[in-house]
Amino acid sequence: MTAFSGESDWARWRDEFHLPPGQIYLDGNSLGLLNQRSEAAVLKVLAQWSAQGIAGWSESGWIDMAERAAMRLAPLAGASAASVCATAQTTVNLHQLLATLFDPALPHKRVIVADELNFASDAHALASHLQLRGLDPRTHLRWIRSRDGFTLRTEDIVAALTDDVQMLVLPSVLYVSGQWLDLPTINATARARGIIVGWDLSHSIGIVPHALEAEGADFAFWCNYKYLSAGPGAIGGLYWHPRHHQKKPGLAGWWGVDPAVRFDLESRHEPAPGASRLQIGTPAILSLAPLLGSLEMFAEAGGITAVRRRSLELTGHLIDRAENELARFGISIVTPRAENDRGGHVALCHPEAGRICTALRAVGVVPDYRKPAVLRLAPVPFYTTRAEIDQAVDRLTKIMQTGDYRAWPDPISATP
Ligand SMILES: *Cc1c(COP(=O)(O)O)cnc(C)c1O
DSSP states (O other), rough: GGEEEEEEHHHHHHHBBBTTOOOOOOTTSOOOOOOHHHHHHHHHHHHHHHHGGHHHHHHHHGHHHHHHHHHHHHHHHHHGGEEEEOOHHHHHHHHHHHHOOOTTTTTTTTTEETTTOHHHHHHHHHHHHHTTTOOHHHHHHHOOOOHHHHHHHHHHHHHHTTTEEEEEEHHHHHHHHOOOOOHHHHHHHHHHTEEEEEEEEETTTTTSSHHHHTTOOOOEEEEESSTTTOTTOOOOOOEEEEGTTTSSSSSSOOBBHHHHHHHTSSSOOOBBBGGGOOOOSSHHHHHHHHHHHHHHHHHTTHHHHHHHHHHHHHHHHHHHHHHHHHHGOOOOSSSSSSGGGSSSSSEOOOOOOOHHHHHHHTTTEEEEEEEETTEEOOOOOOOOOOHHHHHHHHHHHHHHHHGGGGSSSOOOOOOO
């Protein structure tokens, strides 16, 4: 009982989710499932829109819905509400933060450091931003290499922070291996060397705790459709340290104007206070609604501390079983074992991972495939049970024993 004291506590949350019938859903790190609060929140906005039309902005409080979402996101980012904003998308938010914080005129300090394992969208944004500023990514975008193809070493990250580096952009939890980087050390080192440090929280928000503001991180950006279950392509989030709050937004628009004068529609840009000045256009109300629904559940369930505890119970059990029962089939675990070094999913490696994923789907288990050889399993604290993990491992064991996977094709991996 002790290891799984959470099982009964979490059952009531599971009841609030729409679980695909007959499936064990272990892909919540790509797209979190819909819950009833989010569903009700969207339906409510539709009813408001239908009954009130334009008056919904004031009568139904659409006008400050993004600020309410920011207030609830802030504890998950480990920041004050004024430093957080629910807006745009992950990649757009990275562009906005680069446009706001990167200074191409700084002499001898114009290199951006990133890692070769990060999600490709971040690399596209960094390279295109440098180009936009007249700098060549081949000389101004520097890559931290992985020694094993799955993880990064803190010492390699620290070694990359030389005098010519202006900015460091890394994922907090690596999207393939699930490695959780040492944010306190990296934030402190970058700060001490006068380097701006930013984090992609897409795989960590809502599943591991953060203390970005206290650690002095300069910025962060993330999507809300993974562990936060805000729906496909949901509105994104960003964090921006108070030391920057007086800066002008790099990409300005009317929704970043001080709400007191926003509707004066003057061309002079008087920015809103805090991170909300980084908003560009009208917030997507139909996308904010489900996020608010989910965030309400996070708060009621005891916040990120409770979620993380439950996540560790589930992933710990999965790792134990995988280690004991799957290694003999040539399946290795590429996620670091130590609790402080891993996020919310477990990554398994096998040369036939693609076919194994297809075979798993055929027996009602929904995993996630990353080319060429990784199978990711993400138990979500709100709706995954220990019994489901056991069943998933049992089915995987059977697929490996019989060699059934060989009959299946490689799936096409095309989801965020
Ligand atoms: C999912 C994910 C994204 C998605 O970016 P969008 O702009 O929302 O499409 C970006 N970065 C990482 C690390 C991700 O895991």
